[in-house]
Amino acid sequence: MRNLIVDKYILLVGLLFAWMDMSGAGELQAFVKDQNGKPVEDAVVLATPLDGSHVQMLKQQRNEVDQIDKEYVPHVKVVLVGSNVLFPNKDNIRHHVYSFSPGKVFELPLYSGTPAAPVQFDKAGPVTLGCNIHDWMLGYIYVADTPFYGKSAKDGKTHIVDVPPGDYSVRVWHPDMKGSEESTSRKATVDATAVTTMEWQLTLKPVFRIPRVSGGAGSAY
Template sequence: MLALPAAPAAAGDIRATVRDRDGKPVADAVVVAVPSGGATGAGIPPGLAEEDQRNKEFVPYVLPVQAGTRVHFPNNDNIRHHVYSFSPAKTFELPLYSGTPTSPVLFEKPGVVILGCNIHDWMVGYIYVSESPHFAKTGADGKATLGGLPGGDYTLRVWHPRLEGSEQATARPLAVPATGAVDAATTIGLTPDFRARRAPTPGRGGY
């Protein structure tokens, strides 16, 4: 008997666009699709991710990961950093260090984790921990593609560090086709950017 190749699993895409109220594209917005009924469905298992420190900044500014992901925090500056978070979704601290800590940090609880550095006040970053494996981050053009979703009904949400109002207020139902793509445009309000102004730290040579 001849063995027939298995048919590829049917999957659809979401082509998301996020703009502000002036019609401008919004970068660094996280778009999440949660299957109806709350089940997360199939997806890539959580693995490893990386939140770098370069030129006294967190890179990337926004890092979306799936719950259960372990994140490395390499320090590629020639000075030391002290990374911490007091967020309910994950509280942790990496005392003053250079290079890469031996053990990554596990992010097991969905939510937003705000990162800071005890030495450099302007260093702020965000890790968005998703309960769903279906998510993507918008680029400078405000667009993101969530690919390979099983066809069906989903709830689509958008989050951004400067989102005006709650993430739940952005939720909308969306039907994803078994094959092909569906477009989803979202308009969000943005609050002012209150990040601390970048400046040298007097008396902290070597930090």
């Protein structure tokens, strides 16, 4: 009984210190638009401390990229370096997931259901996903080297919370952007008493989408 009380006390103290640490954190709000001023969805915004301090990777979690109706869901997924990702196939046909990206070369040959083992992503940067059976299936995993990241919604906005006060290099990546990710980098100062707002205008490339193919009634394609 005494050990249980001690364990509960240690847990409460740990939660208190965690709350104290986060209570002094700030928030970064970003808005991303295209060359025509329209909101950009699925833009990844990353904030890295300029002092080079090691930041604890707090966002480790279960990560999945689903295959639903012959599409990758979500279209863009952000994970931390070292994260494992599962690729459950929720269609009633088989898929063949692969990537030839420098950051991660792998393949999951034809399968249904959920693979027994996840894929680990241990190098920062974007990874493009394809399907060997359905050429129009295209998805992306961005492997982040900082826990302070967000992904824009349909309104082009994202909110990065629990950011410790200080100076940061903030950059943006999008699968259809022209130019390098590094060219978007800006300095920002995060204050615990205010919301830091930033805005980017990206030039997006025209994107040719391979049309979906229907195999007809009863087809397993």
